[in-house]
Amino acid sequence: MRTAFYISDGTALTSETFGHAILSLFPVKFQHKTLPFIDDEEKAQRAVEEINQAFAETGERPLIFHTFVDPRIKRIIIQSDGISYDFLDHYVAPVQAELGVEAQPKTNRTHGITADYNFRIDAINYTLENDDGVTTRNYGEADIILIGASRTGKTPTCLYLALQYGIKAANYPITEDDMDNLELTYDLKMHRHKLFGLTIDPERLQSIREARRAGSRYASQQQCEFEIAEIEALYRREAIPYLNSTYASVEEIAAKIMTTAKLQRHRY
Amino acid sequence: MRTAFYISDGTALTSETFGHAILSLFPVKFQHKTLPFIDDEEKAQRAVEEINQAFAETGERPLIFHTFVDPRIKRIIIQSDGISYDFLDHYVAPVQAELGVEAQPKTNRTHGITADYNFRIDAINYTLENDDGVTTRNYGEADIILIGASRTGKTPTCLYLALQYGIKAANYPITEDDMDNLELTYDLKMHRHKLFGLTIDPERLQSIREARRAGSRYASQQQCEFEIAEIEALYRREAIPYLNSTYASVEEIAAKIMTTAKLQRHRY
Numbered sequence: 142m143r144t145a146f147y148i149s150d151g152t153a154l155t156s157e158t159f160g161h162a163i164l165s166l167f168p169v170k171f172q173h174k175t176l177p178f179i180d181d182e183e184k185a186q187r188a189v190e191e192i193n194q195a196f197a198e199t200g201e202r203p204l205i206f207h208t209f210v211d212p213r214i215k216r217i218i219i220q221s222d223g224i225s226y227d228f229l230d231h232y233v234a235p236v237q238a239e240l241g242v243e244a245q246p247k248t249n250r251t252h253g254i255t256a257d258y259n260f261r262i263d264a265i266n267y268t269l270e271n272d273d274g275v276t277t278r279n280y281g282e283a284d285i286i287l288i289g290a291s292r293t294g295k296t297p298t299c300l301y302l303a304l305q306y307g308i309k310a311a312n313y314p315i316t317e318d319d320m321d322n323l324e325l326t327y328d329l330k331m332h333r334h335k336l337f338g339l340t341i342d343p344e345r346l347q348s349i350r351e352a353r354r355a356g357s358r359y360a361s362q363q364q365c366e367f368e369i370a371e372i373e374a375l376y377r378r379e380a381i382p383y384l385n386s387t388y389a390s391v392e393e394i395a396a397k398i399m400t401t402a403k404l405q406r407h408r409y
Numbered sequence: 410m411r412t413a414f415y416i417s418d419g420t421a422l423t424s425e426t427f428g429h430a431i432l433s434l435f436p437v438k439f440q441h442k443t444l445p446f447i448d449d450e451e452k453a454q455r456a457v458e459e460i461n462q463a464f465a466e467t468g469e470r471p472l473i474f475h476t477f478v479d480p481r482i483k484r485i486i487i488q489s490d491g492i493s494y495d496f497l498d499h500y501v502a503p504v505q506a507e508l509g510v511e512a513q514p515k516t517n518r519t520h521g522i523t524a525d526y527n528f529r530i531d532a533i534n535y536t537l538e539n540d541d542g543v544t545t546r547n548y549g550e551a552d553i554i555l556i557g558a559s560r561t562g563k564t565p566t567c568l569y570l571a572l573q574y575g576i577k578a579a580n581y582p583i584t585e586d587d588m589d590n591l592e593l594t595y596d597l598k599m600h601r602h603k604l605f606g607l608t609i610d611p612e613r614l615q616s617i618r619e620a621r622r623a624g625s626r627y628a629s630q631q632q633c634e635f636e637i638a639e640i641e642a643l644y645r646r647e648a649i650p651y652l653n654s655t656y657a658s659v660e661e662i663a664a665k666i667m668t669t670a671k672l673q674r675h676r677y
């Protein structure tokens with residue numbers, strides 16, 4: 142199998158995103174290797190040894206997706222047996238020409254600490270402290286309140302919204318006990334404009350719940366169908382925006398919520 | 410202020426990463442706008458109206474970072490008043506030539522649901538359920554166990570490791586009660602090879618704790634200095650790898666831990 146390397150003087154997250162986006166277009170399997178924090182010539186030499194070894198072992202030249210600030214490190218890497226792709230190569234010059242401003246490269250520019258950093262930490266803490274529907278007194282501070290049945294993806298989505306966008310996302314689970322005569326509680330009505338619903342196909346819900354509590358009423362087909370039908374009826378009755386998480390990743394759900402609810406992100 | 414647009418038929422996360430990496434090189438402020446899920450010609454037309462309006466209002470041509478699978482949508486966007494940058498333009502052809510395999514573009518390739526998706530959800534659930542140091546019976550399942558004083562960044566780091574890399578990260582806080590005769594508990598000793606320590610400069614710790622419990626003993630200079638000194642001594646005595654989170658973002662801490670602890674990610 143051919144090896145793909147993602148290399149940078151920082152976290153290498155940008156190199157990974159760049160490389161994955163390109164490689165995912167091809168129906169080819171790769172061995173992936175990330176080498177972050179390659180920030181001096183000695184580390185670059187060791188990276189080259191690893192690249193050359195991958196070539197020697199597989200007989201196929203490794204693909205290298207990289208970004209470096211220091212041209213000396215870059216020079217060492219591109220002299221390896223791999224094939225180098227630096228996505229800045231083709232774009233810095235045209236953007237510089239358009240802006241009429243000189244580029245000022247610095248290390249760790251993309252994923253280092255920035256002024257808006259505390260927003261994210263506050264958002265994560267907020268989200269963790271408002272993840273159960275028991276504490277509702279902080280809803281005034283929420284950017285959004287996700288509601289839905291248990292195991293529809295609310296918690297991972299809230300955490301992703303906090304980590305990626307600095308959004309304070311509360312999570313209000315609608316449980317079996319709420320099912321008789323289902324309606325919005327007083328606390329939820331007070332913050333109606335912040336509500337966003339998640340739903341899921343009952344068959345998928347059943348299989349997720351079955352994996353957690355096999356054979357329980359909670360995981361039964363009947364219970365899953367009943368909860369989803371009741372909750373979707375509530376969303377429609379109350380005109381709450383909602384989406385179905387069955388075939389969507391956490392990233393997709395979060396991006397859809399940001400757009401639909403017109404949320405202002407606290408981080409770019 | 411000039412506007413930067415990030416547009417895609419999917420989440421636009423890749424376009425954002427690409428655009429941010431380039432724009433962060435320039436000392437210029439931008440108004441940022443993300444338009445995800447632009448997946449038909451009508452939505453593309455509305456995006457063009459938004460781009461053209463930004464140009465009309467600012468007098469400066471917006472920069473557009475985009476990726477599209479459907480060439481018809483791309484054609485509509487690049488006919489706007491903005492300046493288009495598609496990072497696939499320069500890289501698909503050379504990679505295709507090297508691999509000798511035709512590219513097969515498909516929508517939502519980078520941030521959609523993939524086979525390894527359940528790994529991440531399991532990792533998030535694991536991390537949330539093992540975030541307090543009270544439950545230690547699941548440490549056999551952990552990929553890593555972060556230890557450290559309260560407010561050194563353990564929880565956000567664990568969540569990021571789970572979301573980004575599918576790593577099961579447990580969190581064991583070392584509290585004031587542990588400070589007399591500080592040593593590893595039996596549970597931690599049993600999983601010694603999984604331990605990773607976080608530390609932080611006492612001044613920074615003090616200011617974070619002060620924001621949460623102003624005037625408390627917990628937030629006092631003396632207490633913060635004492636805890637950090639004792640805990641760092643423990644790390645050294647027990648040869649536990651550790652790092653200082655004072656000047657590092659969650660992304661940087663997580664990437665360093667992945668490398669130092671040689672963790673196998675469950676997701677690429």
